[in-house]
Amino acid sequence: MRSIANTAVALALGQVANAAFGFTTTSTGFSVDTDGGLVFQINKANGDLTSLKYNGVEYQGTGKASSINSGLGASTVTAENIDGHVKITVKSNGLPVTHYYVAKKGDATVYLATKNQGSVDPGELRFLARLKTSELPTGVHGDVGDNRGCTAFEGKDTFKCANGHTSCKMYTSDRFIEDKVHCVSGSKAQVCMVMPGVAYETSAGGPFMRDINSQTTSGDQELYWYMNSGHVRTEDWRSGLNGPYAMTFTAAGTKPSENLDTSFFGSLKIDGYVGESGRGSVTGKATGVPSTFEAVVHWSNKDAQYWTKAQGGNYKSPLMKPGSYTVKLYKGEFLVSTDTVTVTAGQTTTKDIASKESAPAVVWRIGEFDGQPFELKNGDKITRMHPSDSRMSSWSGGFTVGTSKASDFPMALWSKQGSPATVTFSLTSAQVKSHVLRIGTTLSFKTGRPSVKIGSWTGTDPGAPKLIDSRGVTRGAYRGYGEVYTWDVPASAFREGSNTLTVGVIGSGSDTWLSANYIVDALELQV
Incomplete structure (x- = not known):
């Protein structure tokens, strides 16, 4: 007993x-x-x-x-x-x-x-x-x-x-x-x-x-x-x-x-668990992203998010909860297309998405518009150490088109440290005309954004980006909303021969590393 x-x-x-x-x-x-x-x-x-x-x-x-x-x-x-x-x-x-x-x-x-x-x-x-x-x-x-x-x-x-x-x-x-x-x-x-x-x-x-x-x-x-x-x-x-x-x-x-x-x-009676039978998927083609970049497809709504990498232009999503989703296509981490799709339980939906990115002719470009700063100076280190780390290179930046490497231009600029950076470039007489200057950023702090000057021309303030109330670059982060700024530069700003673009920071802050700053994705002068 x-x-x-x-x-x-x-x-x-x-x-x-x-x-x-x-x-x-x-x-x-x-x-x-x-x-x-x-x-x-x-x-x-x-x-x-x-x-x-x-x-x-x-x-x-x-x-x-x-x-x-x-x-x-x-x-x-x-x-x-x-x-x-x-x-x-x-x-x-x-x-x-x-x-x-x-x-x-x-x-x-x-x-x-x-x-x-x-x-x-x-x-x-x-x-x-x-x-x-x-x-x-x-x-x-x-x-x-x-x-x-x-x-x-x-x-x-x-x-x-x-x-x-x-x-x-x-x-x-x-x-x-x-x-x-x-x-x-x-x-x-x-x-x-x-x-x-x-x-x-x-x-x-x-x-x-x-x-x-x-x-x-x-x-x-x-x-x-x-x-x-x-x-x-x-x-x-x-x-x-x-x-x-x-x-x-x-x-x-x-x-x-x-x-x-x-x-x-x-x-196991887990509250909120949705098994495979209650999910659907999406498949299709993701086109227009050069083969040298990852093509990432991302679905999201207020309740859920999913992603996958396209292989050879084809993709298949994970199993997703039913609902309507925004679908985004990225070249690397750079947004190149947005669409919508509806997912139904037990079904596979076909949805193709194509890049809408244009490819303008350029006089010069530094870096790649891919949503990542890794090819720029200190970009290979920034996710694993503070900008003040002894292993970092100097944050000042001078780039000469034709002789410098992307890694000579700093991946981040501060209002109190390292800026401004300069880009020196030469123009022929035929190139002395109006151009478009384009600068992509991946993350800003304290509403930091670029100031630009070429010769006697100073670009207008592009306006404060959407505020992210969190330290970024000093904590190894580089990705925010990803703003892209453009300026129409008049022909009077240029001259035949050597020209200099000065890139600084609009914003404030008393601390060196926590002053207004932004992370650079790429910059270019368009033909």
Whole structure:
């Protein structure tokens, strides 16, 4: 009778008799054994993840717990066995958030999903795993987010180190379109965030959005997945289910697949989950983008976003929720066409989209109008370090058409640092006539925009761009709304022989690096 009673208790607690997989109730919450080498614990008062033991080693940090944001606070937390999986549901009592932890038998993985209804204070939604730096000392992209032994000099998140190098957790970011797996690692294991399939559909910012992936501190190795934030945000928040996504443990050097199967979520009664049968897709041709550039197709509405890269001019979308979408075509990250399309569940819609970009003849061009500054001076470094980093080249810029390289022209200009930049060029007598000057920017700060001068001619102020209330270039960001400015330059501004264009910054600000600034995409003088 005692054996039968014990079996009944075990089953009531969600365990399968004589098997490791399942959950048990403890005095503080729930302990889940995945039967894949991972045992994790959830606090039943607030839904915090308080222990992560992989192959007997504790990886959870010793300070704060792992959680949504910095914790959901008082919550209703329940655990159940459902369709052979363990599901823990955390409903915040004070925030419009429901968070799910799911375990699958044999997987050293914590499967996750987070539903939000509206913006969550302090204006971001993230999952943050606080892990032991002693066990996992290497962050995403190595030491770019490692602030150990360094001193904060801009806000509380950007650091200067003794060797003149700089560190910031924003420097660990990658574009969402490529960021499907990112990991922190140690000698025995690595822990990775995996964003498979359409995990980003309820995030904001589009395919080129980038956000914090990790931060290495003396106490904790912080591993993130940012669903929504105010970090150079160009879209409103979306509400709904974020994910499924996952935190997975593997042996050191073994990266998990980015194609993690989460289809079993369809049987778990996850609020807001839409399975394959409730989705549709779009296919077609994306034409007019030169083969030397990526052709990216992007769909979005107020509820969802998706993207894909066209291959050989052909594309097929991910499976999408039904609805009407704006569809955009990019040459690299430069918008070249916009259209609309309607997606129907269970159907594939055909929709072609063609670039509407013209190709004007030019006297000269510096860089490429592709929405990226990487070919310009310091553009190859800016996503991983601060502009003041000792590894950066001087920010002053002088470019001579015919002899200089694109990398001689600075990728960013400040009102208090490095500007103005100059472009020296020669014209024949036949070229001394009116021209169009065109400058593309990818991101501005404090409404920074170009000032231009050729000879005795000074271009009019093009007007302030749409404000993005977030630091940008100093935190490794380069993409905003992507303004393109043009000026009609009269023939009287030019002369036969040598001419000089001076490019500066309209805007203000007292701090050197946080004064008005903008990032340059490309500039050209059209015939």
